[in-house]
Amino acid sequence: GQNIDQPTEMTATEGAIVQINCTYQTSGFNGLFWYQQHAGEAPTFLSYNVLDGLEEKGRFSSFLSRSKGYSYLLLKELQMKDSASYLCAVREIGTTDSWGKLQFGAGTQVVVTP
Amino acid sequence: EAGVAQSPRYKIIEKRQSVAFWCNPISGHATLYWYQQILGQGPKLLIQFQNNGVVDDSQLPKDRFSAERLKGVDSTLKIQPAKLEDSAVYLCASSTDRGSEQYFGPGTRLTVT
16 A cells, blocks of 8 residues: 655745655555646646656656655746646556556645745 | 547536446557546546456445446446545546556546535
């Protein structure tokens, strides 16, 4: 099984930086995903980490430490449209024929203020 | 490329009634997932299909929920009979055999009264 913890809510100002932490416990790790979900909409993929280190993609970066069971999503140069819920999801080891199950955290609501 | 399609977008039913949701994944995506997302929570996997076979249904309440993907393309999820606690958004997602990313549909918002 898996336990995934992330803060419930964070508030930041337009133009600032926000770091959303995610800690997890898993019996078989096979990758960590970050998704963005605007209210009333479907989650959209932001980033994927399977090895330790930092993955950078424009204004968004994601970091993973497998030994610590820890990841963070860094949002730079915040814009109003970044106000959304950010979901951390851990994938279990699957079979030779299929991907393992994704276990999602409850999400972190980021509120960007002018 | 067309995204994951779901219908209906909204459904209101009374408890003990039945309901069905439909999903058409992205063309060529072998893996299809149904998730339940209760307000304020992350999505919870109900069932995962690889082509027309079930890979994981460990979190599907099988006494009332059923799902099928007969031809390995589109899929239906059924609830019979519905309970108040089934009120949630039901999300369908798909991915390729080799792709790690899941693409989500717009979801069906179910309200059970």
